[in-house]
Amino acid sequence: MIKSPRISLQPVEQVSSASAYDAVMSSRHGLAPWMHWLTSAYSLRDQQAFQARCAVLRGAGLEFNYGIVTPGGQVLGVCGLHRIDVLHATAEAGYWVRMDHWRRGVARRALTQLLDKAFREHVLSRVELIIDCDNTASIGLAEAIGACREARLQQRLFRDDARHDAWLYAVTRSRWSASRTR
Template sequence: MHNNLGLHFTTQRLIIRPLEEKDYESWLNGFVNRRPSQYRHDKGQVDMSDATEPWFSALITRQQQAIEADDLYIFGIFDKAHRHLGMLNIKNLSRDNFQWAEIGYFIHNQYWRHGYAYEALTELVKQTRDTLHFHRIEAHINLDNIPSIQLIEKLGFQFECVRKGFIFENEQWTDHYVYYLNTHDDDLQM
């Protein structure tokens, strides 16, 4: 039932694709083996006691429906040994004359500092342009999330603005930086 609509990408070290039923153990281990929080924007260890196989199956169904509706694309990041390293997502903000999306990403903290995020996001940007045909991609980042800012800048995203009171998190409206990349610019090196 769950097809990934051809959204299966590989890099030198990674497999990037929608989650499948067979991923349950690897996906769960990625979360269960997380280290304690390393800094403010790292969730650290996560309670996975409710993440049963039926719950995971329902999650996959919801994600597949979002993909089919062209609303949200969620990808697991796996290494070639099938370890679940993290997740990527592309949220459709607008199609029509805009072709505009937002990206999100995380790598489980036990796999940090191996270049996985950069490798996965480089491929995601390429596929966002070539496969999903988005023209503009945004990343919305907390003002003090320096590692994420450095990563997105390394990928060629440009700072656009600070959106004041942009997202409700930690019981308050929080400012975010907005970075953007126009994927059809002649100087895009992907």
């Protein structure tokens, strides 16, 4: 396995939009099947609008998106907490990593850091991952970090002009904390 660079999570609105756009475009082929927002018309302006929208949503406490960044400032992907339910202290997590860093531990480290933030900084009790049943890499990652598969969600996702089933995985603060102290 090729050694992976160190990473940190930075609020996505603070990272280079050009570097984030480069990460998207260099990985278009691998990301497009799973990312509904990645259309053939996706542009740098779209990336900048996404990052501006993230700043507003962060300020309102509605979403927390982070750039996955190397010490040199290269954006390797994005991860975040979405669909935050304040009453029940839950959220959905999502992520993507540029293709030239797949299978190098970047997604695992980013998701681990994101869950640490979810349970410590954002005081969530539960984080869910909704994963297309055909996305074997993300299923493997969810299981590797100790997420529990809870249900098959019928026709939950839309891609390739069709409805697709998804797996619901979840991580709770209590299980996460217990796994981190071992």
